[in-house]
Each structure stands twice: as structure tokens, then as C-alpha cells.
Amino acid sequence: MAEDDLLSQMLHAWRDDIESVPFPQFSELLIPRQQVRPRCTPSSSVARVTNATRRTDA
Secondary structure (H helix, E strand, O other), X not given: OHHHHHXXXXXXXXXXXXXXXXXXXXXXXXXXXXXXXXXXXXXXXOOOOOOOOOOOOO
């Protein structure tokens, strides 16, 4: 029974410690703007990628 009392005391001490720290309050949430990248448009200057794993035994 003494162990249960010690665990209960430790639990209460832990909760008191946790509750003693105030939770942060935010008056305004500031989220930075996301960067916008330009769209990739296919053009003739872009090299085409082909499938290099084609079967040659067919």
C-alpha cells in the first residue's frame, strides 16, 4: 500500500508541476505567405525523357 501512496504523491506532484506552467495565448496567429513557383510549361527546349527500361526481347 505504501507504494500506491508514493505513486499517487508522484502523480499529484507531476500534475501540479504541469499545471503551474501557463498555456501560451496567441492574440493573432501569423502564418507566412507561401512561395508561388511558376508553372512548368513544356517547350521545345526541354529534353524529352524516354522509358529506358523497354524490353528488347519482344
